[in-house]
Amino acid sequence: MLTIAGTQFSSRLFVGTGKFASSQVMCQAIEASGAQMVTVALRRVDLHNPQDDIMGALDLDKIRFLPNTSGARNAEEAVRLARLARAASGTNWLKLEVTPDPRTLLPDPIDTLKAAELLVREGFIVLPYMNADPILALRLQDAGVSAVMPLGSPIGTNQGIKTAMQVEIIIAQARVPVVVDAGIGAPSHAAQAMEMGADAVLVNTAIAVAGDPVRMARAFKAAVEAGREAFAAGLGSASGTASASSPTTGMLTADLGFIEDR
Amino acid sequence: MDIICNGEQKNISPLTTLQDLALTLGLNPRGIVAELNGKIVEHGSFAEHTLREGDRVELIRFVGGG
Numbered sequence: 001m002l003t004i005a006g007t008q009f010s011s012r013l014f015v016g017t018g019k020f021a022s023s024q025v026m027c028q029a030i031e032a033s034g035a036q037m038v039t040v041a042l043r044r045v046d047l048h049n050p051q052d053d054i055m056g057a058l059d060l061d062k063i064r065f066l067p068n069t070s071g072a073r074n075a076e077e078a079v080r081l082a083r084l085a086r087a088a089s090g091t092n093w094l095k096l097e098v099t100p101d102p103r104t105l106l107p108d109p110i111d112t113l114k115a116a117e118l119l120v121r122e123g124f125i126v127l128p129y130m131n132a133d134p135i136l137a138l139r140l141q142d143a144g145v146s147a148v149m150p151l152g153s154p155i156g157t158n159q160g161i162k163t164a165m166q167v168e169i170i171i172a173q174a175r176v177p178v179v180v181d182a183g184i185g186a187p188s189h190a191a192q193a194m195e196m197g198a199d200a201v202l203v204n205t206a207i208a209v210a211g212d213p214v215r216m217a218r219a220f221k222a223a224v225e226a227g228r229e230a231f232a233a234g235l236g237s238a239s240g241t242a243s244a245s246s247p248t249t250g251m252l253t254a255d256l257g258f259i260e261d262r
Numbered sequence: 263m264d265i266i267c268n269g270e271q272k273n274i275s276p277l278t279t280l281q282d283l284a285l286t287l288g289l290n291p292r293g294i295v296a297e298l299n300g301k302i303v304e305h306g307s308f309a310e311h312t313l314r315e316g317d318r319v320e321l322i323r324f325v326g327g328g
Contacts, residue, residue: 018326
């Protein structure tokens with residue numbers, strides 16, 4: 001069972017709610033994913049299309065809300081969004097993200113740390129989106145965050161875990177859960193993160209833009225469970241030389257002149 | 263009198279509250295949070311805030327996001 005800030009989750013798959021073609025598909029996909037926590041963003045109400053209401057679409061008895069601070073370009077904007085999110089939702093849980101550059105959407109480590117320190121003091125349960133930097137992960141943990149969310153690759157790229165080496169170090173050093181976020185484009189990527197020992201993954205684009213988002217959500221659920229089970233079972237170590245799976249005695253062996261005996 | 267709501271100028275009648283404004287705009291105040299001149303107002307207290315000439319109102323809600 002995964003525990004973040006004293007709250008237990010039986011599902012290790014968190015799902016983002018952006019980019020879905022309709023609220024109906026989104027709800028069905030969340031249901032199929034088994035996710036117990038979903039991320040949402042805060043935006044100005046579109047006065048010309050006021051009926052677009054995601055809160056009404058989600059079953060808030062079954063699913064925990066994780067508001068994000070997407071769109072924040074510095075610590076100050078992130079803190080403003082965080083306070084608004086708490087006022088709008090009543091939850092003090094927050095996915096902190098500070099992304100100054102719209103081309104890469106890479107997180108600003110300095111302002112993320114600054115905002116995290118302040119928001120933790122204000123009583124927020126902070127889950128920061130961060131680059132896969134092991135030292136930054138330690139600094140954020142010292143600041144009192146409740147999980148760290150290193151990226152696999154930039155948001156929405158579907159490139160998978162390009163940061164595997166750093167994520168492994170983050171996991172090895174972690175005192176809080178590690179949730180691999182961003183860039184997970186296929187169930188195999190999610191399974192890889194879980195096999196590495198990540199505590200959970202957050203997936204949005206790969207499910208939302210799939211040909212059949214509901215089916216893809218189910219595939220991610222299975223992949224996350226498989227990856228976690230493999231981690232718990234203990235993977236064999238990789239080797240550069242072959243090692244026979246079948247017995248190496250009693251063989252009916254021909255003498256092959258082109259292979260040197262060693 | 264005029265206010266600025268989500269960046270747009272709006273003409274409203276005197277004694278309009280935030281609650282009235284939301285309803286006039288066709289919004290269910292539940293699930294919405296406001297900033298009135300930069301200060302956060304939760305939907306539960308929309309009715310207690312009467313708008314004044316020149317007020318800057320931001321109406322904000324959750325949308326899909328990752």
